[in-house]
Amino acid sequence: MQFGIFSIGDVRPDPTSGRPASEQERLRMMATIAAKAEEVGFDVFATGEHHNPPFVSSSATTLLAFIAARTERIILSTSTTLITTNDPVKIAEDFAVLQHLADGRVDLMMGRGNTGPVYPWFGQDVRDGIPLAIENYALLHRLWREETVDWQGKFRTALQGFTSVPRPLGGVPPFVWHGSVRSPEIAEQAAYYGDGFFANHLFFPKRHFVGLVNLYRDRFEHYGHGTRDQAVVGLGGQAFMRRNSQDALRDYRPYFRNTPVYSGGPSVEEVAEHTPLTVGSPQEVIDKTLTFRETFGDYQRQLFNVDPGGMSEKTVLEQLDLFGEILPVLRKEFAANRPAQVPDGPLHPARRTSGQAAAGQGVTS
Template sequence: MEFGIFGVGDVVTDAVSGRTPTENERFKAITRLAVHAEEAGFDVFALGEHHNKPFLSSSTPTVLAHIAALTSRITLSTSVTLITTNDPVRLAEEYATVQHLADGRLDLMLGRGNTPEVYPWFGKRIEDGIPLAIENYALLRRLWDEDVVTWSGRFRTPLREFTATPRPLDGTPPFVWHGSIRSPEIAQQAARYGDGFFVNNLFMTIDYFARYVDYYRTLYAEHGHGRPEDAIVGAGGAFYVRRNSQDALREYEPYWLKGPQGDVPLKEASEKTGLTVGSPAQVVDKVLATRDAFGSFQRQLFGLDFGGVPETTLHQTIDLVGEEVLPVLRREMEPSPA
């Protein structure tokens, strides 16, 4: 079981202090948080790709390569790479490069993003989102799996006897997760290839996402990759943690009210979704409840670096979770002896 942190690289005003960090400050903060996450015992650090304000993570492989040079153990990942608007050739080459620089400590989470305006910026149509995701990933797999590729499709120019360089480290491509909120086609794609299926587990209830996990598990088995319980599932979530829940709710409420889900009561969201605003014990309870809903799963990522929460608070949270949450979860989620 892996536990990690993911961020989206937003640059927004602190709802309490009124201060807005610069882009340079945010890049440096993201780097420090990744290094601290490794020191505190987390297994994964993930950063999403965005091309619109208020986000700055438009060149995720560059940031991950920099973090790779400053760390030695933690797995680096994307929390979304846009399989729809990126050229699969560039994805194959850029992330194979980062994989080499990170000595293999890299995987990839693919998604379609949540901002429609990105499609025309890259010469695509949002109406083609699902077909783009399916065709582009099929090509990406071939570019990694085959030394020489001849290919033609609907959305890009054909390739003739093309070799993506560099080749994946030791001939093994980065592991791929397919991220989804509401698209059964993405669950189908993950199951077909035997890849990981990562449910956002935010914004809607845990029960909502459990249906997609069950669907993926069934298809995973039907494609001959193993039993449904062997399917590779990851779950998102978010937390704001203090030693007692009252302090956490009080401190986080201004940030919540300013965010996109601010019309939903914070306490209700914390009880029903993958968000936990409370004590270390409540974080443990939420992850165990997620396991009850999804079955045994392999990766839990927590969002904490968004919404303008100051960096000092984020480091305090990393320390608290590393000391009082991760050891308990590792013990509680250890597989039972056969």
């Protein structure tokens, strides 16, 4: 079981001080958070991709390469990479370079994003979202597995005798997750290729995501990749901790109100009741996180968003210290009664020989 954090890279004033962060400060803060996450025992750091204000997360591989040079163990991922508006050839090249530089501790999550205007910014039509996701990934999948590719599709120029360079490290491409909050077609796509499926169930009732995960598991087995419980599932989450729940609720409310998806809507308590959001003591975060397995079955990766709403670097680092205290408990509890046939989180073969499997990551990509 892998535990990690993700950041969407939003730049907002800290609501507790009113102080705005610069874009440079936010980017450096994300790198600092990633290094701290490794220090306290997390397995994964992931960054989103956005191309509009108030975000700075427009170039994931650049940021992750910077982090790779300052860390040794943590897996570097995305949450997500826009498969619809990025050129598959460039994705293949960029992530292969990063994979070599980071000694294999790289994977990525494919998604369509949640910003409709991004499509025309990159010369595409939002109405083609699903077809673009399907066609572009089909090409990317081949580029990483075939030395010479002849290809023709609807949305980009044809390729003749093309070789993507560099080739994947050791001939093994980065592991791919397909992320979705609404589309069964993406769950189907993940199952078809035998890739991972990530349900970032932050803003919907859990029954919606249970349906997507069950569809993915059923189709994973249908396509002959293994049994339902061998399908590779990741889940999103969000937590804010203090030593007692009253302090946590008091300190988190300003950040909650400063997050657009929450502002003006239900209360913290109401959102926490119906989503993975946990605001409370470390034990409350442990207890709620363990319910995810009861809902979705055994799974491979749990990511938490820890820096929303203009939260200061100091506050985020305090959260990571608290996570460092509870991660051993979460690992022990998730390992208990885990069936032997359920795979661990994905890991490049190069990392198996480096001792990283000792940190709880033991399955090849």
